[in-house]
Amino acid sequence: MARSSKRLGEIMVLQGSVSKDQVETALGMQKGAAKRIGELLIEIGAAEDEHVAKALARQYRMEYVDPHDPELSEKIDIEAIPDDLIKKHHILPLGKANGRLQLIVHDPKDIELLDMLRFRLNLEIDPKVAARSKIKSYLEQSAPQPSMAGAAEQESLLTDSIDKSMDKSVDSSIDQAAESAPIIKLCSRIIIEGVKGRASDIHIEPMADRVRLRYRIDGVCVERDNLPKRMQNAVLARFKLMASLNIAEKRIPQDGRIKMPVDDATIDFRVSSCPAYHGESIVLRILRPDSVRIGLENIGFEADNLEIFHRIIRKPNGIFLVTGPTGSGKTTTLYSALDILNRPDKKIITAEDPIEYAFTGINQCQVRESIGLTFSSVLRAMLRQAPNIILVGEIRDKEVAEVAIQAALTGHLVFSTLHTNDAPSAITRLVDMGVKPFLVASSIQAVMGQRLIRVVCQKCKQPDPNPDPKFLHLAGVTAEDVEKYTIYKANGCEVCNGSGYKGRKAIFELMTMNSRIRDLAFNQASVSDLRKAAIDNGMRSLVKDGRLKIINGVTTPEEIARITQVEGLLVPHDDEEEES
Numbered sequence: 001m002a003r004s005s006k007r008l009g010e011i012m013v014l015q016g017s018v019s020k021d022q023v024e025t026a027l028g029m030q031k032g033a034a035k036r037i038g039e040l041l042i043e044i045g046a047a048e049d050e051h052v053a054k055a056l057a058r059q060y061r062m063e064y065v066d067p068h069d070p071e072l073s074e075k076i077d078i079e080a081i082p083d084d085l086i087k088k089h090h091i092l093p094l095g096k097a098n099g100r101l102q103l104i105v106h107d108p109k110d111i112e113l114l115d116m117l118r119f120r121l122n123l124e125i126d127p128k129v130a131a132r133s134k135i136k137s138y139l140e141q142s143a144p145q146p147s148m149a150g151a152a153e154q155e156s157l158l159t160d161s162i163d164k165s166m167d168k169s170v171d172s173s174i175d176q177a178a179e180s181a182p183i184i185k186l187c188s189r190i191i192i193e194g195v196k197g198r199a200s201d202i203h204i205e206p207m208a209d210r211v212r213l214r215y216r217i218d219g220v221c222v223e224r225d226n227l228p229k230r231m232q233n234a235v236l237a238r239f240k241l242m243a244s245l246n247i248a249e250k251r252i253p254q255d256g257r258i259k260m261p262v263d264d265a266t267i268d269f270r271v272s273s274c275p276a277y278h279g280e281s282i283v284l285r286i287l288r289p290d291s292v293r294i295g296l297e298n299i300g301f302e303a304d305n306l307e308i309f310h311r312i313i314r315k316p317n318g319i320f321l322v323t324g325p326t327g328s329g330k331t332t333t334l335y336s337a338l339d340i341l342n343r344p345d346k347k348i349i350t351a352e353d354p355i356e357y358a359f360t361g362i363n364q365c366q367v368r369e370s371i372g373l374t375f376s377s378v379l380r381a382m383l384r385q386a387p388n389i390i391l392v393g394e395i396r397d398k399e400v401a402e403v404a405i406q407a408a409l410t411g412h413l414v415f416s417t418l419h420t421n422d423a424p425s426a427i428t429r430l431v432d433m434g435v436k437p438f439l440v441a442s443s444i445q446a447v448m449g450q451r452l453i454r455v456v457c458q459k460c461k462q463p464d465p466n467p468d469p470k471f472l473h474l475a476g477v478t479a480e481d482v483e484k485y486t487i488y489k490a491n492g493c494e495v496c497n498g499s500g501y502k503g504r505k506a507i508f509e510l511m512t513m514n515s516r517i518r519d520l521a522f523n524q525a526s527v528s529d530l531r532k533a534a535i536d537n538g539m540r541s542l543v544k545d546g547r548l549k550i551i552n553g554v555t556t557p558e559e560i561a562r563i564t565q566v567e568g569l570l571v572p573h574d575d576e577e578e579e580s
Contacts, residue, residue: 009037011058017051036109050131053106057129060108065128067092067104067138076104078142081121082242083188084260089113090135100124106132120244183231187238188260191269191284193224195262197497200286200327202269204239206232206279217497218454218504219327232279239282243271250280255354258284265289270354287356296336299329300453300505302548305540308510309448313337313415318445319408321395323420329452329506330417331356334391337415338362341389350391351378367393375400383407392416398434405435408443422542423449423511424530427521441521446512451542451563453555454501460493461500467557474561476547485551490558505554507545507563512537 006014009023018041026040035043038052057064065072072094078086080093080101091113094102101123105113114125190213194202199215206212211227227235240247243256258269268287273280296306312320322330335357338348342361353367353375363385365378375392376399382390383403394417395401408414420429426447430440467477467487477487490500511517511534520530535541540548546560 006059008052008055008059009041011055012041012047012051015051015055015058017055018046022046048131049106049133053129053131053134056108060129062108063128065104065130067130067134073138076138079184081117082184085117085120086139088261088266090132090139091117092130092135092138094128096123100126102126102128104128104130104135106130106135183234183238186231187235187242191258191260192262194284195267195286198503202284202286204235204282204284206236206276206281208278211235211279218499218501219452220454220499236273236280236282239271239284240273240280243269245271245273251275257354268356270356289357296333296340298505299333299336300507300549300554302540302545305508305510305545308446308512309337310340312446312512313341313413315413315445317408317411317413319404319414319416319443320445321416321418321426321447323418323423323426323447323449324451325419327452328450329504330450331393333448333450333506334415334417335359338389338391346389347385347387348389348391349382349385349387350393351375351382352391352393363387376403379403379407383410383412387412389413389415394418395430395433401430401433401435402439405439405443409439418447420449422527422531423447423509423539424527424534427517427530428524428527431521431524437522437524441513441518444513444521446510448511449509449542450506452504452506453546453549453559453563454499455503455505456488456490456553456555456559457493457496457500457502459495460491461488461553462491463487464489464556471557471561474564475550475557476543476560477550477557481547481551486553487550488553488556490556501555501559505549507542507549507560509534509539509542509545511539 009018009027012018013020013023022041022044023037025044026037026046029040029044030037038047038056041047042049042052054064056062067073067076075094076092077095078093080096081091085091086093090106092104094104096102101117101121103117103125105127106129107113108127108129114127117123117125190202190204194215197215197217199217200219201216203214203216203221204211205214206229210229211232212223213225213227214221214223216222237247240254240256242258245254245256253275254273256271258271260267260269266289268289270285270287272283272285274283296309301309322333324330338350338359342348342359344361347363348361349363349365351365351367353369355364355366358364365382367373367375367378375394375396379390379392379400380403390404390407390412392400392404392414395404404414404416418426418429420426424447427440427444431437464487467482467489472478472482472487481487492498492500496502514537517530517533517537520533543560543564546555546564549555550557550560
């Protein structure tokens with residue numbers, strides 16, 4: 001990029017925008033502020049941003065343009081690039097030709113932006129300069145695209161304008177279709193509706209005769225719409241392009257990320273594509289930055305478990321494991337703990353695959369199996385960094401488990417997750433991996449199993465005068481509980497979209513180690529023996545914790561029964577378990 005040898009202040013003086021004294025004043029202010037001279041000249045009222053933009057264009061030997069110029073505004077094609085890029089970076093596309101995109105920007109110094117756009121759009125950029133205020137006013141005057149959420153007349157994602165604009169060219173040219181404006185709008189609106197509808201995942205699933213769109217809301221998949229089969233290639237290509245995936249590769253799974261602003265918040269999406277019989281299935285996992293900072297009190301801990309949890313995470317060494325299936329909230333729980341422990345006097349390092357949430361003050365390492373950067377190699381490197389606290393995303397094999405245990409035995413506090421059905425099973429799972437029982441017994445401080453349950457909608461919930469005895473029994477609720485407490489049922493209203501539930505909380509079973517449980521682990525006792533010892537030591541099972549949520553009006557017996565039955569955790573009464 002050719003650049004004039006003159007400085008911005010000199011150019012503005014030459015073009016008569018400011019005086020030398022005003023430039024000197026701005027330069028004096030610049031010494032104590034991390035701002036550019038153009039910004040400071042605007043702040044002190046010496047120049048308008050239009051004057052600065054013209055000087056920048058001259059300095060970088062670019063063309064200065066005015067988006068409101070009638071001849072130029074006719075060439076502006078808002079739909080040429082994704083809306084999220086336009087709104088976030090205040091840019092305006094003028095059109096594409098011969099693999100190059102003419103683009104109006106307000107800051108020609110932003111080389112990172114231009115490089116990102118070249119990579120994401122797969123086009124060379126020919127930048128032109130305009131004042132930021134001019135670009136902003138042009139965007140505000142442009143007709144906004146209607147939001148889908150809550151409008152009856154927009155019940156279908158396939159508006160007439162989108163449907164009519166799609167023709168046979170979709171199937172003949174994926175790249176052309178993926179860049180077409182209707183597909184860009186459709187995919188953006190699918191994402192925006194998912195975020196506004198509190199979805200945790202967006203599923204695009206090709207079927208034999210259609211493309212099914214589903215949102216996972218509060219842990220339950222809800223079918224939203226069916227897209228025509230002829231849109232399949234274009235929609236899948238668009239999502240893959242947004243996630244920087246190879247749109248030509250359809251034979252192997254791929255993973256990527258999308259970052260997109262929604263309602264003044266930047267949302268990350270973890271994208272996974274997987275080859276299926278009728279075409280690639282794509283899932284976007286929505287990663288909300290505020291979801292891991294909701295606080296331990298709001299996750300679902302009862303007062304006694306919360307006190308124990310705080311005591312465990314403040315221990316100087318040992319391993320603390322959180323168990324449960326994918327999507328049970330393990331990462332949220334551990335990140336919430338790290339958020340409490342993240343202080344200047346503590347060095348925290350994590351090894352994750354992938355890094356879902358960025359934390360200020362925490363050293364986060366991305367595992368890359370493809371280049372040999374495995375959990376075990378990262379963990380060994382982390383130990384040479386002298387950390388106080390280590391988080392290992394998941395213990396997957398014997399090698400990672402042994403390195404984590406050695407770290408715990410040498411004075412580090414280690415957090416990690418494990419895929420088991422309940423807390424006591426974590427002990428036997430580690431032994432099955434090949435870890436020596438005495439190492440398991442001596443290193444683990446506590447194991448916590450958890451599941452996510454739906455919270456009954458607080459606006460429409462109603463007392464249930466005749467709760468179903470079957471669900472009461474499955475959830476461990478006794479006749480005495482029914483007489484003493486109010487049992488609620490899910491009703492359904494506009495706030496919860498008729499489901500009767502809104503939001504989720506966790507149920508827990510927290511097993512802390514004592515001498516008896518360590519002896520059982522050393523002697524490779526059965527899971528049932530470990531569970532009995534843990535309950536004798538004060539552990540409340542998942543079902544029992546769910547019972548407390550029911551009698552406290554947080555959820556319903558049907559919801560606890562659904563979770564415990566699905567996960568094979570049916571333990572209605574602890575005394576029955578002991579007899580077995």
